[in-house]
């Protein structure tokens with residue numbers, strides 16, 4: 746996925762002032778930066794979630810496999826399956842674990858038979874590292890799971906519709922350290938299969954899970970490159986000040 750010269754306006758206010766970035770399957774990309782710098786706003790451009798935000802306007806070019814995602818020809822429902830999203834607070838549907846995962850494949854017509862659907866549900870839960878914990882209680886409500894399990898269920902739900910990209914907006918910030926570690930391990934397991942972008946306030950987390958990092962500040966990307974370089978040898982003073990805790 747490539748983004749070029751992306752700008753986002755909320756009314757008159759320009760929240761993103763020209764961001765260009767590539768995200769690939771090979772690397773997990775982390776977006777870091779102080780509160781209000783535009784990480785979530787930019788993330789939401791990548792699957793047109795800003796379309797649902799009143800007053801938001803996106804300018805620039807964002808392509809998925811060479812297709813302009815803002816083209817009138819783009820089917821937004823399809824796009825959001827191809828570019829899935831996981832939010833800060835786990836948000837399973839108030840339905841069974843099975844239904845949470847089966848819902849997307851059903852509306853996208855991905856399963857012809859019950860056996861197909863069972864296969865998709867199992868594979869998605871396995872990839873999300875949740876299968877062993879829930880296989881004997883697929884009919885229980887998704888909302889009855891622990892927070893960490895709910896977040897992995899949301900990841901399984903995103904996986905179930907064969908996404909190319911998964912966007913994660915602070916996916917572990919509402920979780921305890923053990924559940925957080927599981928999500929981080931999972932992100933690493935999923936790398937290579939899906940392009941993953943994670944917004945995080947936790948710099949240790951960015952350093953642990955990502956290979957590429959973009960440091961956002963005041964609506965722009967100050968520095969973007971290999972995570973190791975950004976954390977050990979940042980080129981920009983503003984990046985250095987942020988990662989050494991001088992502000993933010």
Ligand SMILES: Nc1ncnc2c1ncn2[C@@H]1O[C@H](COP(=O)(O)OP(=O)(O)OP(=O)(O)O)[C@@H](O)[C@H]1O
Nearest residue numbers: 755760778779780781782783784785786787798800
């Ligand atoms: N719906 C909105 N309407 C108007 N302004 C908004 C809206 N959403 C965000 N903004 C503004 O856009 C800027 C970027 O916000 P955004 O939430 O993208 O930052 P962020 O880096 O994700 O912050 P945080 O880390 O606190 O979540 C901020 O100045 C914010 O106040």
